[in-house]
Amino acid sequence: MKKIALALCFALMVIGLFATLEWTDEVAIRQGVNIEWFRTGTETPDGSAIYVWSDTKLGERDLWAQKVDSSGNLVWGEPILIDGKSDRQEDPVITRTSDNNYVIAWIDFSLDLDGDVFAQKIDGQGNLLWQEGGIPVCTLWGMQISLNMEPDNEGGVYIVWVDSRHPSKDLFSQHLSASGSALWMIDGIPVANGLGDEIQNTMLPDGQGGMIIAYTHTYADNDDLYAKRFNSSGTMLWPNAVTISNAQGSQAEIRMAALTGGEFVFTWQDKRFNDPDIMAQKINLAGDLLWGDYLVIYSEQDSLARPQLNPRIVKTSDNGAIIIWEDYRLDTQNADLFAQKVSTAGIKLWNDTGISLCTAEYAQIGPRMVPDNDGGCFVVWDDLRNGNAPHDDIYAQHLSAAGVALWEANGKPICTAPNQQSGSLVKISNNTIFINWMDIRNGSVGIYYQALTYAGTPLFVENGIQVFWGLSGDTPLKNFLILKRSSDVVIIWQDTRFANDGYRIFFQFLNPDGTVDLEPNGRPVTESVAGHQLTPNAVVTPDDQIAITWEDARGNDPNVYAQLISADGQRLWGDLGIKLTNSVPIRQKDPFVSYYNGSLYFGWSNSQQLGTNFYYYIYGQRIYNNQKMWGPDGVLISVLPQGNLNNECTLYSLEDNYYVWERINPNVDSRTIWVKRVAEDGSAMDGWSDEGLQASTYNDIDTKQMYPDAALTPEGIFVIWRDLRQDFLLNYWGQHISENGTRLWNPLGVNLADNQREQEQASIAVNSSGITYAWCENIAGIQDIMAQKYSFPGEPLWGNGGYYVIQKDSTQQFVSLASFPDNNYIVSWTDYFGIENDLYYRYISENGQMEGDGNGEILCNALKSQYQPKTAVLNNHAYIVWADGRSSGKTEILGLYAQKVSGTTAVSDNSAPSLQSLSVQQNYPNPFNPETTISFTLREGTSSLKLHIYNLKGQLVKTLYNGTLPKGQHHFVWNGTDETDMQVGNGIYFYKVSNEKDTQIRKMVLMK
Missing domain, CATH: 2.60.40.4070 (Immunoglobulin-like)
Structure with a gap:
């Protein structure tokens, strides 16, 4: 795993002092690749193309590149790591330099959370030519984003970015030499830094060793267009910015093409009339406007809203310019593509209203072009004709100099594979057309490409071939769990990797040595069911099989399904799992499963109609020898009196054959907690009523008991819940119930830690010495972790209010408590002390002594956020799994990581330094x-x-x-x-x- 050197050193120090973290690096249980494709590619002179992207296969986001040829070969074998510093590197751009090498620039977050600009140069063999880690282009505080880059004529490059070092967003630029030296002021010179914002821009070499840039200037909700020219020394060559357009209304999305003779054509979308139209202008090296005030490429000046947007432009081999834009004249909801060619004299060479490049059903968007060698161009775009989003496909066309479509009408299909293809790019090398795109045909993002002849003949198989692919999606919070088996642990989670097809439940076996037994990133519990699977619950049987149940939306109404996994990870109940009922109510939810006396017990909340209303009741099923024992639809667990059939019941726990649920009675506006133990035939066990046992007999206007949890004890079951009674603060109450349905503690329940504060997120651990729970205590809006222990008869053992596990001026959440075989404990939590939350843990002795640092020991402080530790104890070791955001960037991406912690707290090495x-x-x-x-x-x-x-x-x-x-x-x-x-x-x-x-x-x- 890629680690920050200093953070790794710190982790090793902790290991040396406490001998507790047993694995040098956390183990990735589910780590995605999460490719970000930024349409970054270039042709090479040897008949190939280079593509650049960012991904998270090493944990954090890094930059990679690959070279492909016209024979379908990955020229560099494995992708080349362009930069892999800490945190993230993303949003790359690439350009071919005049010395036939390539410069890649990107936004880099290794030193600044707001982002810096870095660059690297590579040769055609993929060798890094500048220092490892890249050249810092701009590391000034403030945000730098949105790169643009073009070559100079001496092997170097001009780089432009959007910079927020001032209150507004401005354009800054740097000129790097062929060796990577900054030729202008450190951290760049201002290109456009007036009042307001300058963001969108277009830049090209000026043919004289300098560069020309045009940009959109936004001020007071008005967008205007300007251009400037700089020489290689960074001196502006025109006295002032040249106004391309400052007409009334907004002018934006400016693009540029360089003609011969030092002339440049601009095009943009222009809203000086009712809705955006397409305009153009030409300037020379002196900054003179050569086409009057502007040239109308296409304009509709009526009252209908039929805009033309996002023009692109390319210079043709006969010194003209082809402009293509998204056009709504035929369909106000879905864009078509239209095109026009203009001569150097500003004459429109095709139909006065342009030609229809593609008017297929639904939208065609995002065109990209490259000139041919005969006055025309090749164009590629993203096309939704085959079913609209998310069924985007890639189409292309060859336009002749006269505007004739030389391939199929409305475009040639380049890729129509399942799911989404987008972000298409086209380049030409040695008369071979390279088209590539982002592809989600397999559920996760990959990069694919196709090569074609000028005649449009594909050189590869239909739908192209893969450049690189990797797992996308993540692991949603609260939808994972860890369970011990006889010699390893099993981790189960909901996974979004097949988001287009439906979220699915995955599992993995984790060994004591940190290895995994199944395929990397886990194995699904079913094949595709074309619907989301969520809220998994599971139990391990004595022979190490795993029964898993979940809510499944494969049909019109979500139902509860189940799967039995063999000890070696095989599906025993078919590739699609089994449905627990034949009936199909509007919804079944809250699935649970337990193992007791040779049978699997299932429970769920089942929606049922009563008159014109629907209510949830608790149902259950017992499976023995793979057979349903309680009929095709299970049995009703939450039996209600006739007058209370409008009560709603929600299942919260299932331990052995004990069902625990919350019951809402609208007749008296109460919420109460109920427990029922069932016999093998589904009826109430001896000593238990059909209705179940109410955990607390408290009955008043503030009877609001909710969110129960439970754990087995040697005498029966312990139930804990949040309760509003008396002070209208949600704090924890509990009850101990015997096997025959007798309340062993005060019939009203016991206020477990009456601190007169809100409490939540309790975690329970029961061992032979008593019942222990840890929770989050709300102190003036900040949550700290506390713990309390009760004897089985109901005596508090750690004071009346419990002991603090951690108390400081920050929030701690998602507490996880587990007991070691020696009756000592480990508690872990998410700590929000900084802007990026980390995981901490602490030992608690059997008698409540807090061990180690009062702030807790670091379990994981990798970059970004870590959440929700969950613990399973195997022998004298705790295995902790958590949701890990180290791959996060523009959005949060959560993987699953795990660590093994020893149950031994003593320092055996006398030479080890003392914390005291x-x-x-x-x-x-x-x-x-x-x-x-x-x-x-x-x-x-x-x-x-x-x-x-x-x-x-x-x-x-x-x-x-x-x-x-x-x-x-x-x-x-x-x-x-x-x-x-x-x-x-x-x-x-x-x-x-x-x-x-x-x-x-x-x-x-x-x-x-």
């Missing part, structure tokens, strides 16, 4: 701007105290202190500067405090 000499607190405030205070306590004086600040690359940023300090508490302020007192950029930093015995490191975030 040094205690480091989290900096405050965090995140911070412009300064933060770092505090620590020395339990003895030291002659060698060092306090260093590091960045994410592990580079020393600043030494705050190096010298002697007495024992006691100390405070140091860091003002966000480096050793030269220059301000550093936004991002994640680490501070390291060390003396002769100890070293501790913590993370902090600078956010300007």
Whole structure:
């Protein structure tokens, strides 16, 4: 796994001090590739093409490239890693340089959470020509996005980006030499930085070693168009920006083509009339406008809203220009493609209203063009004619110099594979046409391409061949679980990798050595069912089989399905699973499964009609020897009195043959918790009523009991719920119920930790010493973790209000509690101390002693956010799985990762440093701007105290202190500067405090 050097060092220190984290790296259970295709590619002079993309196959987002040829070969074998620094690198652009190499530029988040600009140069063999990690083009604080790049005539490039170093968004640029040296001011020169925003732009070499750029200027909701020219030294060659168009209304989406003789044609969408039209203009190197005020390419000046949008332009071999745009004249809902060719004199060469390039059903969008060698062009686009979104396909056409379609009318199909294909790009090398696109035919994103002759003959198989493919989607929160087996653990989750076809349930076996038994990223519990599967629940049988149940939307109404997995991972109930009922109610939800006395017990909430209304009742099914024992539709568990049939019941837990549910009675506006133990025939067990047992006999106007959970005990079952009684604060109450249905504690229930505060997210662990639970305690809007233990007779063992596991000025959530065989505990949680939440854990002894650092030990502090740890204990080891956002970028992408934690807390190595000499607190405030205070306590004086600040690359940023300090508490302020007192950029930093015995490191975030 790719790791930040400093963070890895920190993790190893923790291991050395506590001997608890047993795997050097977290294990990826489900890690997607999540390709982002940015239409980045270029032709090569040797009859090939190079494509560039970003993906997360190493965890965080990196940049990759591949070269393909006209024979279908991946020329470089495996893709070339362009950059793999920490955090993410994305949104690449590529250009071929005058020395027949290639520069790739991208937005880089390794040093700044807002993004910087970096670049790398490669040769035709894929060798990196500049320093590893790329050349920093702009690392100034503030956001840099939206790259544009063109070559100079000496092996270098011009790079333009949108920059927010000022309050508005401006255009800045840098000129890199062939060796990667910055030829202009560090962090770039302003290209357009007036009042308002400058974002969308188009740029080309000027043929004289400089460049010309045109851009959209937005101010007070008005868009105008301007152009500037710069020489290779960064000097603007015109006295002022040339106004391309500042007419009333909005002018935007400007594009440019370079003709011969130092002339440039611009086209744009123009709303000076009722709706956007397509206009054009030509300028020369002196900045003169050569076509009057403007040239109308196409305009409708009537009252109907039939816009023309998003023009593209390409220079033709006969020194004309072809313009293609999205046009709504024939269909106000779906765009068609129209085209026009203009001469260098500004004469429209085709029909005055343009020619229809494609008017097929639904929309045609996103055209891209490349000239042929005979005055025409090849064009490719995304086409929805075959069923509308998400059935996008790729089509192409060859237009002659006279505007004649030389391939099939309305375009030649390039790829019509299932699902979505989009983001098409066309390049030409050695008279071979290369077309590539993003492709989701297999459910996840891949990059495919096709090569064609000028006659339109494909050189590869129908629908093209794969350049690269990888798993997309993620693991939704709250839809995964971990269970122990005899010698490993099984992890089960909902997976969105086949989003177009439907989410599915996957599983994986994780071994004690950190290896997995099944295929990478898991195995599905069914084949495709063309519908979403969600809310999985599972149980492991004594012979290590796994019964899994879930809500399944394969039909018109969601129903509950189940699958039995063999000990070696094979489907035993068919490739589609089994439906638990023959009936098809409007919905079945809340599926649960348990194992008891040789049978599998299932439960769910079942929608049922009563008069004109629908209510949920609890149903169950028992399966023995693969046979349904309670009839084709199961049995009713939540039997209601005749006068309460309008009560709604929702299942929350199923332990052995105990069903636990919440019941809402609208007649008296109450919510209550019920438990029922059932016999093998589905009836109530001896001692239990058909209605079940109400966990608490409390009955008043504030009877609001909700969200129960349960765990088995040696005497029966413990039930916990949130309760509003008396103070209208949701805190936890509980009840212990015997096997024969007797309440063992106060019939009203027990207020488990009456702290007069809101409580939620309880996690239960029962062992031979008692019933323990941990929860989130809301203290003035901030949640901390607490724990309490009860004896089986109902005595609180850890004080009346419980003990704090963690208490600090930040929120902790998603607590997970588990018990080791020696009756000690491990508790883990999500900690929101910084802007990116991490996972922490802590040991609790059998008698409630909190072990280790008071702030908890780091379970995982990888970049981005980690959520919802869940724990299974096997022998004397805890296996913890969580949702991990290290692949996140523009959107959050969650994978599944796991770690193994020892149940042993003692330090066996006498030479290991003691934690007692040094205690480091989290900096405050965090995140911070412009300064933060770092505090620590020395339990003895030291002659060698060092306090260093590091960045994410592990580079020393600043030494705050190096010298002697007495024992006691100390405070140091860091003002966000480096050793030269220059301000550093936004991002994640680490501070390291060390003396002769100890070293501790913590993370902090600078956010300007």
